[in-house]
Amino acid sequence: MNLAILGPPGSGKGTQAVHLAKQLQIAHISTGEILREAVRKKTPLGCEAKKFLEAGQLVPDAVVLEIVKAKMHEPTSAGGYILDGFPRTIPQAQMLDRIDNHPQNPHPPLEKAIYLEVSDEECVARLSERRTCPECGLTYNPVTHPPKKAETCDACKAQLILREDDRPETVRNRLQVYHAQTAPLIQYYEGSGRLVKINGNSSPQEIYKNIINLL
Ligand code: AMP
Numbered sequence: 643m644n645l646a647i648l649g650p651p652g653s654g655k656g657t658q659a660v661h662l663a664k665q666l667q668i669a670h671i672s673t674g675e676i677l678r679e680a681v682r683k684k685t686p687l688g689c690e691a692k693k694f695l696e697a698g699q700l701v702p703d704a705v706v707l708e709i710v711k712a713k714m715h716e717p718t719s720a721g722g723y724i725l726d727g728f729p730r731t732i733p734q735a736q737m738l739d740r741i742d743n744h745p746q747n748p749h750p751p752l753e754k755a756i757y758l759e760v761s762d763e764e765c766v767a768r769l770s771e772r773r774t775c776p777e778c779g780l781t782y783n784p785v786t787h788p789p790k791k792a793e794t795c796d797a798c799k800a801q802l803i804l805r806e807d808d809r810p811e812t813v814r815n816r817l818q819v820y821h822a823q824t825a826p827l828i829q830y831y832e833g834s835g836r837l838v839k840i841n842g843n844s845s846p847q848e849i850y851k852n853i854i855n856l857l
Contacts, residue, residue, distance in 0.1 A: 643668060644749055645857075646725040646738075648827055649758030651816045652765030652772070653842045654849060656781065658758065659726035661850050668722035671713045673706050673730075675779050682776070698807050698815035700823060703733050711741065714749065722749070730824045735831075755831040756853055758842035762817050769813045773802035786846055 643666055647655045663670035680688030694701045710728050729735040742751035773782045775795035782789045793802050831837040838856045
């Protein structure tokens, strides 16, 4: 099964994508996480992407598309995948459809785009509370998913941080970018009968149940 998950920053895409990937035994392809790792490791991709990530702006379509294509062709994606944070613009969605419909593409085309609907105010509030592990990228929330030891990553014991682009001023930029460039994808996928719309305001467990029911 090939899926994508859409929604504003802070809507819970990452959390749901991780659960869905585990449950459906498909690969989790998070463009944001791949880009952040490249920035951490100071690779050429990371050096190119850094300024966009820090400003809450989108990395150019062509750069992101190459990342996604490479991941889709890895053996771990053979049984399907969930795209988290991609596509984020209409041209990215069109490029994905072109890849999907190419005669040499080994994968079935994207079946469903799950859209998590959450208000801007809720996103700003959630992201200002979110803490991230600078080593492995795991995220925590003081209420819905606290770490076992305060401010410490359960997995690698690193001190948790507030991600630079989770600061309220950058989140507002990211939300503007989301409304201008990503929200039109809702109609794009609705028009092709692939949209699964989910209320993203309940608990992560409730949201997950609703997604599974609607899939
Ligand atoms: P995310 O973790 O999905 O919120 O992504 C964090 C940041 O990575 C975004 O604010 C963008 O700068 C960049 N990014 C992630 N995915 C994409 C994409 N599909 N297109 C362009 N930029 C992206």
